[in-house]
Amino acid sequence: MQQILALYFNDLGVAFNQITSMFISIFFAYITWNLIEKPFIDIGKRLIIKNTNQSKFYVKDLKKSLNL
Template sequence: MLNNKIISIVLFSIILIDPLVGNKLLFTWLPQNPEITMLAPCFAAGSLFALLKEKINVNSQLLFSCWVLCLLFKKSSFNFYFLYLAIFFSILFLASLDFMIKIKPSSDISYGLYLWGWPIQQVLAQFFPEYGIKFNQAASIVIAVCFGFASWHLVEKRFIKIGLNFNKNN
């Protein structure tokens, strides 16, 4: 029997390659804007990175290689993939640096970003397809950060406190 991790990897891999297939197999309801079709693969790539994080060693060589691939494939239809791969690994690399690790914000909006990021992207893609992916991503980040912040302060932090109090009483 296949375990959930393997099923997830296969599913996210299918989502990742869908835009490369001439006939769209998934997400047929999305507008025909080629930039919009990259939203699901970007989400799938992030999910794959999370699933395979034990096997991915983010270091300066990997980061450099990603940017070299991005430059080598600049004029190809695969440019989006290499550009986003380079951006993703750049963010991960920067986040792993010592001075970044020492910065500890008081609000943990990570789950809220995860929870709200995808639906916000999809709503913006549906209602504002003419603005393209750069608008979608910039607006999604701003809105998801706001939702994540609200989610942390209005829901998550309160339930964590309730959970801690519950554990103390039992």
């Protein structure tokens, strides 16, 4: 990000480059968190809960079939 800003806005100085790149990075971090990372974390949580529930039923059925 800083290299792109330095390429196009070289005459505005280092402080402008750092501050602007920080705000642009925060903006893109917010977008990727809400559109990509958070939904996939939720999917992962649902898969873990689903697999945990299935494994409980599997152990319960296995105990029944073995008369334990």
